[in-house]
Amino acid sequence: MSRMSVELGTEESRLAALCALAQQTRELMDAVALTDVGEDDLTAAHAALTAVNERLRSVLRQTPQPFEIAPDGTLRHLGNAVTGGANPHALPLLIEVRDGGVRAEVVFRPLHEGPPGAVHGGISAMILDHLLGQAVAAAGSAGMTGTLTVRYRRPVPYGTPLVATAEYTRTEGRKTWAEGRISLPDGESLVEATGLFITPSAWIGA
Numbered sequence: 001m002s003r004m005s006v007e008l009g010t011e012e013s014r015l016a017a018l019c020a021l022a023q024q025t026r027e028l029m030d031a032v033a034l035t036d037v038g039e040d041d042l043t044a045a046h047a048a049l050t051a052v053n054e055r056l057r058s059v060l061r062q063t064p065q066p067f068e069i070a071p072d073g074t075l076r077h078l079g080n081a082v083t084g085g086a087n088p089h090a091l092p093l094l095i096e097v098r099d100g101g102v103r104a105e106v107v108f109r110p111l112h113e114g115p116p117g118a119v120h121g122g123i124s125a126m127i128l129d130h131l132l133g134q135a136v137a138a139a140g141s142a143g144m145t146g147t148l149t150v151r152y153r154r155p156v157p158y159g160t161p162l163v164a165t166a167e168y169t170r171t172e173g174r175k176t177w178a179e180g181r182i183s184l185p186d187g188e189s190l191v192e193a194t195g196l197f198i199t200p201s202a203w204i205g206a
């Protein structure tokens with residue numbers, strides 16, 4: 001009698017391996033940003049990475065991992081530059097949706113340095129752009145960023161636990177506004193943003 005074997009979760013297992021590789025790559029980027037080893041070690045690391053790079057590039061997708069439904073039923077986007085577990089560029093940010101808005105704990109790293117000793121303003125803006133967009137989506141009005149206004153109140157430190165929050169504010173037709181901030185755990189606001197998100201006419205056939 002022949003047996004039929006059904007492998008469950010093969011793709012999930014591969015995606016987990018991809019996320020583990022992305023995490024290792026983040027740690028590699030951190031190491032490259034901070035390493036103080038000598039030239040021989042730098043040259044050896046370069047050669048080793050060249051080999052890894054060639055192996056990974058032997059089979060390439062056209063685009064990063066797409067939006068998809070995860071096994072737990074939630075929507076995920078592993079290729080996203082802010083939240084995607086499979087994207088080495090992502091922190092990745094874990095966003096919690098709760099009554100009245102969204103929230104994420106953030107620890108920036110030396111890799112994110114802009115001015116000496118602080119986080120690059122574009123990195124803060126990127127995090128806030130995404131968080132405001134999630135607040136809009138959580139309110140049922142998904143859209144693309146039309147405008148993002150950022151006020152930098154204090155330098156954002158790296159290596160320190162911070163809190164990022166955002167809330168939907170209002171909607172007029174296809175336009176939805178949200179506001180948010182990155183704060184110290186005691187609530188002191190470091191960076192604040194307001195954003196206009198527009199549901200593209202193409203999405204609704206308008």
Ligand SMILES: CCCCCCCC(=O)SCCNC(=O)CCNC(=O)[C@H](O)C(C)(C)COP(=O)(O)OP(=O)(O)OC[C@H]1O[C@@H](n2cnc3c(N)ncnc32)[C@H](O)[C@@H]1OP(=O)(O)O
Pocket residue numbers: 129130131132133134137142143144145146147174175196198199200201202
């Ligand atoms: C859940 C996931 C969260 C992810 C959050 C991440 C958010 C992002 O980073 S999105 C990427 C950055 N944003 C973009 O790439 C957007 C690029 N722009 C576009 O695609 C289009 O211009 C888009 C969608 C904004 C508007 O296009 P379209 O639907 O054709 O709008 P259109 O019909 O021209 O204009 C509609 C209204 O919006 C206004 N408007 C359009 N664009 C803008 C803008 N950039 N700023 C202000 N107002 C605008 C128009 O003036 C018009 O106003 P009114 O109705 O009062 O006359």
